[in-house]
Amino acid sequence: MNAGAICTITVTFSPTTNGAKTGTVTITANRGRERLAGGSHGHGCSGGGRSDLDADLAQLGNATRGCTLACPAQVFTLTNTGNVPLTGITQGTISGTNAADFPVFRLTSTCGPATGGQLAGQTNLAPGSMCVMTVRFAPPTGDTTGAKGPATLSVTDAAGTQTSTPLAGNAQ
DSSP states (O other), X not given: OOTTOOOOOOOOOOOSSBEEEEXXXXXXXXXXXXXXXXXXXXXXXXXXXXXXEEOSOOEXXXXXXXXXXXXXXXXXXXXXXXXXXBOOOOOOEEEETTGGGSOBOGGGOOBBOSOTTOOXXXXXXXXXXXXXEEEEOOOOTTSOSEEEEEEEEEEEETTEEEEOSOEEEEEO
């Protein structure tokens, strides 16, 4: 390389499996008059296949205690944002304060295996693909009135556990 010349090194991250990845890029210089001052220089890098759980709204509004199909609902989308297939997707679960007031409506959900009332099941997603989970705000008849939550929706896959923004509603 000529004196004063600059070279560019491009590293492309392309995992073949889900989960966290680490590695090192090593640049070896010949102890000439280069800026690296010679020797071997390692630079860490990391990344991995991933998934994101997204929803536009976490406040489910007002619901009459004992409502059935007329209960407010929110659709959550699990998207494979990585570049390899996402595997091991489970059905969504609810946890947190008043979790029982926010059931996953299996009839219209597709994330996880088709069991427990869920008609369609997706346990694997190709890159860029998505599945959905519908959460209803359905406070039971005997529940107290007032603010409910926060509760969260979680789904586990090979990239880890994804958790929604807090869910809340007002029981009437």
